[in-house]
Amino acid sequence: MSKMERELVSSLKDHETAFLLATVKAIMKQSLPPIEIGSVSLPETHEGDVIEIPRWIAEVMAQMGFAEIQEESFDIELFKALSRERIQASSQISTLKSDFYHRMKRHTDLMKSLAERDESLRKDYEKFSASAYDLIALRTSKLLYLVGSSPLSPDLEKKLTPEEKELFNSIRSIIENWKRTILEGE
Incomplete structure (x- = not known):
């Protein structure tokens, strides 16, 4: 891979990382106790609550059926x-x-x-x-x-x-x- 290709790939990965760290709104489908994920702490939530969380966490919660991303x-x-x-x-x-x-x-x-x-x-x-x-x-x-x-x-x-x-x-x-x-x- 050439230097230009490596720089392009690195830049694209930086953009993707920023995208995944950006916050999104999610509606909780069920109540959850407080959760600690890495350096992120989520408060106790109840079904129907709208919370703003990093996209990567919202995606995991949506895949597990705990939340729905609002987009x-x-x-x-x-x-x-x-x-x-x-x-x-x-x-x-x-x-x-x-x-x-x-x-x-x-x-x-x-x-x-x-x-x-x-x-x-x-x-x-x-x-x-x-x-x-x-x-x-x-x-x-x-x-x-x-x-x-x-x-x-x-x-x-x-x-x-x-x-x-x-x-x-x-x-x-x-x-x-x-x-x-x-x-x-x-």
């Missing part, structure tokens, strides 16, 4: 993003939330896990997965076009996720080095 269904968000991207011209890219890909990956993993346990969910997982790949393919092709045609303007930067900014800058660097090598013989 818009990610299926709907993905399909909206894909529709917006298809409407845009090839030289235009729509805005995604900065944590979009992290949430997409987590939702994909969850759907895959559920589909492995319940065959009736397989089609939903396959449809979601196909849409995720379609969105990534569309945005990647648009990014390639934009890298070759324009600098990373403040307007464009606002529309990209941190992962896409890293990809944009990495591709731009590769192209600039390639141009220098071809034109200047370095």
Whole structure:
């Protein structure tokens, strides 16, 4: 793995860590005594309580049936993003939330896990997965076009996720080095 690839992977892992440490709201499905998880202390909770906790804890509690994370269904968000991207011209890219890909990956993993346990969910997982790949393919092709045609303007930067900014800058660097090598013989 090249130095640039290692830096990209490290940066993506940093973004994912920040995503997992961010707080989310969760509705408790049952009462629980006070809980200590690492350096995090949760007070006693009752069924119906809404608490703010780090995402990674909320996900564990949701998997165990103790809580439900309060967010818009990610299926709907993905399909909206894909529709917006298809409407845009090839030289235009729509805005995604900065944590979009992290949430997409987590939702994909969850759907895959559920589909492995319940065959009736397989089609939903396959449809979601196909849409995720379609969105990534569309945005990647648009990014390639934009890298070759324009600098990373403040307007464009606002529309990209941190992962896409890293990809944009990495591709731009590769192209600039390639141009220098071809034109200047370095």
